[in-house]
Amino acid sequence: MANTHKTDGGRRIQSVEIALNIIDVLQEEGQSGVTDLARNLDHSKSTIHSHLRTLEDRKLIVKKDAGYRLSLQILSMAENVKNQVGNYDVIKSQVDELVDETGEIVQFGIEEYGKVSYLHKAMGEQSVETVSQVGMRQPMYSTSLGKAILTYLPEDRTEEIIQSMEFEAKTSETITSPTELHEELNRIEENGYAIDDEENINGLRCIATPVRDGETVLGAISITGPSSRVTDERLHGELAEAVQRAANIIELNTKFS
Amino acid sequence: MANTHKTDGGRRIQSVEIALNIIDVLQEEGQSGVTDLARNLDHSKSTIHSHLRTLEDRKLIVKKDAGYRLSLQILSMAENVKNQVGNYDVIKSQVDELVDETGEIVQFGIEEYGKVSYLHKAMGEQSVETVSQVGMRQPMYSTSLGKAILTYLPEDRTEEIIQSMEFEAKTSETITSPTELHEELNRIEENGYAIDDEENINGLRCIATPVRDGETVLGAISITGPSSRVTDERLHGELAEAVQRAANIIELNTKFS
DNA sequence: TAAAATTGTTCCCGTCTTGGGAACCTTTAA
DNA sequence: TTAAAGGTTCCCAAGACGGGAACAATTTTA
Incomplete structure (x- = not known):
């Protein structure tokens, strides 16, 4: 009876989940600022801020006029993924x-x-x-x-x-x-x-x-x-x-x- | 004199950087396991393990025979990014x-x-x-x-x-x-x-x-x-x-x- | 133009997450 | 069957992280 889904045990890294949540929101909303994200994800502005800085450092997001949006870096990643097949x-x-x-x-x-x-x-x-x-x-x-x-x-x-x-x-x-x-x-x-x-x-x-x-x-x-x-x-x-x-x-x- | 690059101050989230490093390695190598990644990124196996679990939870990576690889979720993200333009x-x-x-x-x-x-x-x-x-x-x-x-x-x-x-x-x-x-x-x-x-x-x-x-x-x-x-x-x-x-x-x- | 309101940034603090080590389990190789 | 390598779990101590509040910058309103 191998009904049980495997991926259960083990620890999850909260801060990574926060970062991924930010990315998800940006994916959906297209554009968002610190305050918005803080409200949206129920975290303090300072928390969101540090995360955005981290993501920006890695060139995954870009500061636009009205907030942050995902960068074209994502497209590059997608190309790599395709070519790995x-x-x-x-x-x-x-x-x-x-x-x-x-x-x-x-x-x-x-x-x-x-x-x-x-x-x-x-x-x-x-x-x-x-x-x-x-x-x-x-x-x-x-x-x-x-x-x-x-x-x-x-x-x-x-x-x-x-x-x-x-x-x-x-x-x-x-x-x-x-x-x-x-x-x-x-x-x-x-x-x-x-x-x-x-x-x-x-x-x-x-x-x-x-x-x-x-x-x-x-x-x-x-x-x-x-x-x-x-x-x-x-x-x-x-x-x-x-x-x-x-x-x-x-x-x-x-x-x- | 506005020579100074802006993005300097502010805190970075270490665990997010680790996660992004993992993603980067998977992008380059195409495929990698816990031990490999641990060596590659100079972290303990347990650390890498928790991170992989987190990423897998979010369906960003997939466990293959010889290790983990990035999932097609990335392609979906890329489509979203495009459509946001x-x-x-x-x-x-x-x-x-x-x-x-x-x-x-x-x-x-x-x-x-x-x-x-x-x-x-x-x-x-x-x-x-x-x-x-x-x-x-x-x-x-x-x-x-x-x-x-x-x-x-x-x-x-x-x-x-x-x-x-x-x-x-x-x-x-x-x-x-x-x-x-x-x-x-x-x-x-x-x-x-x-x-x-x-x-x-x-x-x-x-x-x-x-x-x-x-x-x-x-x-x-x-x-x-x-x-x-x-x-x-x-x-x-x-x-x-x-x-x-x-x-x-x-x-x-x-x-x- | 000034005042007000909103957003973004910085700082510090206390807690609990997180990274690491080691032991344990599982799979593969010999 | 044993050995070796990789994967998983457990626990601990340290310091990273989230939050609150004060401060700065920007935008809005009158």
Whole structure:
């Protein structure tokens, strides 16, 4: 019974949490001053002040007219993170390629904290607008990316994630129980690809295939489009063929990381 | 005599600095464990451990097989930062547009900490490869973006930045004294655009114009290409015209932020 | 232009967080 | 199976940190 979430014990560093709270607020508000932050986070002005100084020293924030805001340093960090994904360049080029080919939204996601995080997203002129954006986390049970990844994770990890899920019906089609999900994963293993038929957002269908390196799943790649344009025929034909081909290319180019 | 750098006094929070150091190491190394980090940063394992727990709690880092790495949460933060730049969408679309038009590298930069930080970069198929990447900081005296911005910053800020500059001859053409720089800024003000003629990197020429909102400079937009392709004629003709047009469009679309 | 109000900065103090050492547990290597 | 290395926990003493209040700077109002 490995139900217990691991990350429990151990000490946390309060001042670091304060600093991260400041960063969070700046992320949301975009701009804030000492007094505002002090009110907002329920700390004294002097405390906030020292923290801001520390963050400014490290060039993470910038003093603007009306307060402090996050600096572009963050963008630099993000670039580093991307480049640390050994095969980011290949992933990006394949994702972009698929957009040219299909005109729909194409995304690459990996598993983090039991959810799917988007590593790269590309869209064409006619692509539908969605809320998803790079770095964002989405449930695994309601997305094709998530289900594709879940299918090929080590069995115990898959179980652990499923056990900790809090199912929420995002649409009438959303899978909302471990049993259904297990059945779906079996189906995916047979097909080799995962479908999201309006399970996460009404009117949108997606298809995804895992990208693997031997036994380990690196992530998954998906195509998303409006149900009107993504017919059953196109989904299981052209699109299925396209994602799988892209996934293969990425896999082939990953033998060196 | 406003030579003194401001950000001096005030307390710094040690534990936050430790946490940021950890993040820095993970950024560089890509992956690291408790023991490694402890050695690397000269702290006890227990200290590092608590910090990692804190960062993991906040989903900033992820425990991988061989240690911890930064999570995609950083990408999400970067997206937020971008979107906080009121007119990011317009900037991006204009930059991308210029790439289609010219085939060269196009960048948008803003001033931070007396340097230019790249907010967006786009390149075409045939564009030259450069080291610059989004979020990176470059000197203002050796880049067209920097000089363009410097020309239109409030006079005291411009002076402050110039005073604090440590000139380094990146090539034989680099401006290396405040006097030369002032002359150059005057020239730029007359022309309306700034040129970098192999001053930052050998073989590369750039042209940049500021993007302003009334009296304040929001940033600058630039085109970069190999000297072979970027002739005097093209530089002062087609390219000058193109950047200025793009800058104008961005300015027009900024009247609402 | 002066006064008032708001925000930002500095200083000091007492507490409790935090860093470190060592022991313990877990995983990997031999 | 043992050894070695990494990861986790526990406890302690020191000094870092959060808070309050006074001070300085900036903005607003009249």
